[in-house]
Amino acid sequence: MxxxxxxxxxxxxxxxxxxxxxxxxxxxxxxxxxxxxxxxxxxxxxxxxxxxxxxxxxxxxxxxxxxxxxxxxxxxxxxxxxxxxxxxxxxxxxxxxxxxxxxxxxxxxxxxxxxxxxxxxxxxxxxxxxxxxxxxxxxxxxxxxxxxxxxxxxxxxxxxxxxxxxxxxxxxxxxxxxxxxxxxxxxxxxxxxxxxxxxxxxxxxxxxxxxxxxxxxxxxxxxxxxxxxxxxxxxxxxxxxxxxxxxxxxxxxxxxxxxxxxxxxxxxxxxxxxxxxxxxxxxxxxxxxxxxxxxxxFQAAFGRAEELEIDGKRVRILLSKNPVGTNETIRVVTQSNDKTTLLVLNDRVQDGEDVSWIWDVDTEKLVERGGTLVVSGDRVYDMALRLRYSENTADSKLNLIIQQDLKQAIDIALKNTPDDETLHILPTYTAMLDVREILTGKKIR
Missing domain, CATH: 3.40.1190.10 (Mur-like, catalytic domain)
Known part of the structure; x- marks a missing residue:
């Protein structure tokens, strides 16, 4: 038996x-x-x-x-x-x-x-x-x-x-x-x-x-x-x-x-x-x-400090899906001399539909250094609002660009990145998949 x-x-x-x-x-x-x-x-x-x-x-x-x-x-x-x-x-x-x-x-x-x-x-x-x-x-x-x-x-x-x-x-x-x-x-x-x-x-x-x-x-x-x-x-x-x-x-x-x-x-x-x-x-x-x-x-996994070369320019993708992780990727950005950053915020199931966590992120450190911040994603205006609240309007040197269409946002960010600098992209999880598909032409699902 x-x-x-x-x-x-x-x-x-x-x-x-x-x-x-x-x-x-x-x-x-x-x-x-x-x-x-x-x-x-x-x-x-x-x-x-x-x-x-x-x-x-x-x-x-x-x-x-x-x-x-x-x-x-x-x-x-x-x-x-x-x-x-x-x-x-x-x-x-x-x-x-x-x-x-x-x-x-x-x-x-x-x-x-x-x-x-x-x-x-x-x-x-x-x-x-x-x-x-x-x-x-x-x-x-x-x-x-x-x-x-x-x-x-x-x-x-x-x-x-x-x-x-x-x-x-x-x-x-x-x-x-x-x-x-x-x-x-x-x-x-x-x-x-x-x-x-x-x-x-x-x-x-x-x-x-x-x-x-x-x-x-x-x-x-x-x-x-x-x-x-x-x-x-x-x-x-x-x-x-x-x-x-x-x-x-x-x-x-x-x-x-x-x-x-x-x-x-x-x-x-x-x-x-x-x-x-x-x-x-x-x-x-x-x-x-x-x-x-x-x-x-060791080579980085996709989206985790992954580095790509796109149109002759360096791109670094830093997955940013919660307050602690995003604070750490912001630390990486602010410790560099690179002045162009693309933030992409989605609220799909894999990301978590509650995006209130962005108010626990120390975006002030990213904003106060100035430079160009391009914002995109399903919740682009939520992220843009968070960045505006991070400004000291008296002496703000921030160039904030809001573009809901992700492909256009990436193009804008690349154009604003000097040849001798790196474009940092800080996306949530599904946004990272979308970013990589646009940059490499390959899906990861």
């Missing part, structure tokens, strides 16, 4: 994968998109347990990467490190990070009957579904990058998400390795509560402290007792070096010394991504020489 059930499971999962691969072929052949979600949706209707069945076939284990910002860059860097050592890696590289996307990514590496022959699977997972997928996936390593407010119309506060994570992670096997961000008080506390093996990552670079705490701060209270935390310094948002004067809760010591590691890509937030990937690689037994040699050759 048991063998019959096992055979039926294999037959059903094989059928699910075969049908899904056919769907993938037709979608891509007809250029209808990347087929990163639909195949998984269809396959799960045929075999609801497919995520579990595929996950069990990954030879050396699954690395689950969760957090608000940095999942794609961190996962791609870790993948590059593992592949440099000759490992075969499955990965949801398109960023489809809900259940159907995870199944699709694993099926991509499977044969036509559902057989999976990979050493590792790296799965970046939407922070809201972590509790749903941890049990079926049974990851070897869980990377907890950060928790910020992201899409206000979809998610609750960061502490509620952290509590759900803690509850489920605590049920996993004792040999599961959890790698939280020590600089994030909520995640640091999560790590300190677990019985599993915990290895922290974080910065030890006081020279990188911000002059003051940003508006986009989510968690400056002690997750243990609720008292206000004392910060020695803040790196970005609520990430920093902290202690609680009431109960003694404090930042845990990171496994790696951040000062000994060079940074992948521009922006301090990418130093966190580097350290997260490096810490995970060390836990997997990868030698530090291989990790150090991989970092300088």
């Amino acid at each position: 048991g063998k019959d059930i096992q055979f039926a499971d294999k037959l059903r999962s094989g059928l699910a994968v075969s049908v899904a691969k056919s769907v993938t072929f037709f979608v891509r052949s007809l250029r209808l998109g990347a087929a990163s979600v639909l195949p998984g949706s269809i396959a799960r209707r045929i075999e609801p347990q497919l995520l579990t069945l595929l996950s069990q076939q990954v030879k050396s284990g699954i690395i689950l990467i969760a957090g608000t910002n940095g999942k794609t860059t961190t996962s791609l860097l870790l993948r590059s490190i593992l592949e440099r050592k000759g490992y075969r890696v499955a990965h949801n590289a398109t960023g489809a990070n809900l259940e159907n996307g995870l199944v699709t990514a694993l099926m991509e590496s499977a044969n036509s009957v559902g057989g999976l022959n990979v050493d590792y699977a790296i799965l970046e997972v939407d922070e809201n579904i972590v509790p749903k997928v941890l049990t079926p996936i049974q990851p070897k390593i869980i990377l907890c990058l950060n928790l910020f407010r992201d899409q206000l119309d979809r998610y609750g506060e960061v502490d509620s998400i952290s509590k759900r994570w803690t509850k489920v992670i605590s049920t996993l096997p004792a040999d599961t390795v959890v790698i939280p961000n020590a600089d994030d008080p909520t995640l640091c506390y999560l790590g300190q509560q677990l019985k599993q093996k915990v290895s922290f990552f974080g910065l030890s670079e006081p020279e990188q402290y911000l002059e003051k705490i940003q508006h986009a701060v989510d968690s400056i209270y002690c997750p243990r007792c609720g008292h206000s935390l004392d910060y020695q310094g803040v790196y970005l948002s609520h990430l920093g070096d902290f202690t609680c004067p009431s109960c003694g809760f404090s930042k845990s010591q990171p496994t790696l010394n951040s000062q000994e590691w060079e940074q992948v890509l521009v922006g301090l937030y990418n130093k966190y991504n580097t350290l997260a990937a490096a810490t995970a690689a060390v836990e997997l037994g990868i030698d530090e020489k291989t990790i150090h040699n991989t970092i300088p050759t």
Whole structure:
């Protein structure tokens, strides 16, 4: 009887994968998109347990990467490190990070009957579904990058998400390795509560402290007792070096010394991504020489500090989809000598339909330096209004150009960019896809 059930499971999962691969072929052949979600949706209707069945076939284990910002860059860097050592890696590289996307990514590496022959699977997972997928996936390593407010119309506060994570992670096997961000008080506390093996990552670079705490701060209270935390310094948002004067809760010591590691890509937030990937690689037994040699050759994922040359001019795309992320991309822009920036704000489902988060962004720093700001997107006038409110009208040197048509906005921004400067484009997620399609002629869906 048991063998019959096992055979039926294999037959059903094989059928699910075969049908899904056919769907993938037709979608891509007809250029209808990347087929990163639909195949998984269809396959799960045929075999609801497919995520579990595929996950069990990954030879050396699954690395689950969760957090608000940095999942794609961190996962791609870790993948590059593992592949440099000759490992075969499955990965949801398109960023489809809900259940159907995870199944699709694993099926991509499977044969036509559902057989999976990979050493590792790296799965970046939407922070809201972590509790749903941890049990079926049974990851070897869980990377907890950060928790910020992201899409206000979809998610609750960061502490509620952290509590759900803690509850489920605590049920996993004792040999599961959890790698939280020590600089994030909520995640640091999560790590300190677990019985599993915990290895922290974080910065030890006081020279990188911000002059003051940003508006986009989510968690400056002690997750243990609720008292206000004392910060020695803040790196970005609520990430920093902290202690609680009431109960003694404090930042845990990171496994790696951040000062000994060079940074992948521009922006301090990418130093966190580097350290997260490096810490995970060390836990997997990868030698530090291989990790150090991989970092300088790493290429940015699309839209994440990606650099292109368009009509002889340099263009850098910096995904800006929430307050913390946008503050950091603005920091990159203001630390450069480039004076032309294109901001594109959309409010589609993948972006989050509530755009009130732009009022938590420190746009004043972008406006006060002057130069040309071109604004576009579905909510172009909301962004334009935010920028106007950021002006000191007495001595404003801002050239603000409003253009709802994105193609025309890009053309205007390029014309306003001198040959020796870089055009920075700060788009939300769907806006980034639109920008890249216009610039490269290729869809990423």
